[in-house]
Amino acid sequence: MAVKDIMDALREASVDNTKLTELIKDIKLIGSSLEVVYRLPKKELEEEIRRKTYQALENLPDVKNVNIRFVEGVPEVPPAFGQPAFTRRRVEGVKHLIAVGSGKGGVGKSTVAANLAVALSKLGYQVGLLDADIYGPSIPTLFGVKGERVHVDERNRLIPIEKYGIKILSIGFLLPSEDTPVIWRGPMLMKALTQFLFDVNWGNLDYLVLDLPPGTGDVQLTLAQNVDMTGAIVVTTPQDVALADVKKATAMFKEVNVPVLGVIENMAYFICPESGNKYYVFGKGKVLEFVRAYQLQVLGSIPMDPQVAETSDTGMPITLTNPESEVSKAFYAIAKLVSERILRR
Numbered sequence: 001m002a003v004k005d006i007m008d009a010l011r012e013a014s015v016d017n018t019k020l021t022e023l024i025k026d027i028k029l030i031g032s033s034l035e036v037v038y039r040l041p042k043k044e045l046e047e048e049i050r051r052k053t054y055q056a057l058e059n060l061p062d063v064k065n066v067n068i069r070f071v072e073g074v075p076e077v078p079p080a081f082g083q084p085a086f087t088r089r090r091v092e093g094v095k096h097l098i099a100v101g102s103g104k105g106g107v108g109k110s111t112v113a114a115n116l117a118v119a120l121s122k123l124g125y126q127v128g129l130l131d132a133d134i135y136g137p138s139i140p141t142l143f144g145v146k147g148e149r150v151h152v153d154e155r156n157r158l159i160p161i162e163k164y165g166i167k168i169l170s171i172g173f174l175l176p177s178e179d180t181p182v183i184w185r186g187p188m189l190m191k192a193l194t195q196f197l198f199d200v201n202w203g204n205l206d207y208l209v210l211d212l213p214p215g216t217g218d219v220q221l222t223l224a225q226n227v228d229m230t231g232a233i234v235v236t237t238p239q240d241v242a243l244a245d246v247k248k249a250t251a252m253f254k255e256v257n258v259p260v261l262g263v264i265e266n267m268a269y270f271i272c273p274e275s276g277n278k279y280y281v282f283g284k285g286k287v288l289e290f291v292r293a294y295q296l297q298v299l300g301s302i303p304m305d306p307q308v309a310e311t312s313d314t315g316m317p318i319t320l321t322n323p324e325s326e327v328s329k330a331f332y333a334i335a336k337l338v339s340e341r342i343l344r345r
C-alpha cells in the first residue's frame with residue numbers, strides 16, 4: 001500500500017466541487033495508520049469530508065486506522081502553478097522538452113526515458129534527463145547515481161549531476177531516504193517540483209527528457225499544463241490492461257494541448273536466444289490497432305530482454321552496455337525518429 005493508492009482513491013471524491021485531494025495539507029502513512037490533515041474552507045463541510053474520506057478508503061483494507069484532522073483554510077495553489085491553465089513556462093536553456101508518460105506503472109517508462117536520453121546523446125545532442133517520478137524515482141539507480149547530493153549555483157539553481165555525458169536531476173535526490181515514512185504535503189510537493197523544474201542550471205540543452213510519474217493524476221496534469229513541452233511520448237506494454245490506461249494518458253495530453261509524439265510499445269516480444277524466434281508474449285498487433293484507432297503513431301517496439309533489468313541494476317543503461325542488442329537498436333531508431341520529427345515541425 002502506497003500513499004499513491006490512497007491519493008487515487010481520495011481523488012475520486014469531492015465536496016463542494018473540490019476534490020478531496022486538493023484540500024489535503026498533509027498526508028502521512030505509517031504502517032497501516034493513515035493521518036490526513038485537510039484544509040477546511042467551511043466549518044459545515046467537516047462531517048461530509050470525514051464521511052467521504054472513510055467511504056473512499058473502504059476498499060483499501062490495508063489502511064486500518066484513519067486519523068482525520070482539520071486546519072482552517074482554502075485549497076492552496078502553489079505559486080508557479082497558480083497561473084491560469086495554458087500559460088506555460090519554458091525551462092531555461094532547453095530547446096525541446098519531451099515528456100515520457102504512461103497510463104500505469106511498471107510498463108518501463110523510466111527504462112524508456114533513460115535509454116532515449118542516452119540514444120539522443122549518442123546522436124550528438126546535448127541531453128538532460130529530469131526524473132519527476134515522485135512515486136518511485138528510478139533514474140538514479142539506472143544511472144548509478146543513487147544517493148548523490150545536489151548542489152546549487154550562485155543563483156540558487158540546482159546543478160544536475162553529470163553521468164555518461166547526460167545531465168541528470170531526480171526528485172529522488174531531494175526526497176527523504178527510502179526508509180523514512182512517505183510524507184506527502186500537496187502544495188509543498190508542488191512547490192518542490194516547481195523549483196525542481198524551473199530553477200535548474202541546465203546550461204544549453206537540445207533535449208530535456210522528462211520522466212513523469214505513472215498515471216494521469218493531479219501531479220501529471222499540473223505538470224503538463226504548466227511546463228512548455230514540445231511533446232509527449234506514451235509508453236505501454238501490449239496487455240489490454242495497460243492499453244486501457246494509455247487511452248487516459250493520451251486523452252490527458254490532448255486535453256492540455258500537449259502534442260503526443262507517439263506511443264512506444266515496450267516488452268513487445270521476446271527473442272529466443274537459441275532459435276532466434278520471436279514470441280509475442282502479450283499478444284501481437286494490439287498496440288498498432290489501438291494507436292490507429294486514436295490517430296496516433298507507434299514510435300517503436302522494444303523487445304523484452306533480461307539484459308534490460310540486469311544493466312539497470314549495474315547503473316548503466318543497455319544502450320551503453322550493449323548498443324548492438326535488439327533493444328538498443330530499437331531505442332536508437334526511436335531517438336532518430338523523434339529528433340527528425342521534432343526538427344521537421
Ligand SMILES: Nc1ncnc2c1ncn2[C@@H]1O[C@H](COP(=O)(O)OP(=O)(O)OP(=O)(O)O)[C@@H](O)[C@H]1O
Pocket residue numbers: 102104105106107108109110111112133136138214266267302303304305306307308309310312327
Ligand atoms: N524491454 C524490457 N525487457 C525486460 N525488462 C524490462 C524492459 N523494460 C523494462 N523492464 C524492467 O521492468 C521493470 C519496470 O521498468 P521501469 O521501472 O522502467 O518501469 P516504470 O514504468 O518506470 O515503472 P514505475 O511506474 O514504477 O516508475 C524494471 O525492472 C525494468 O528493468
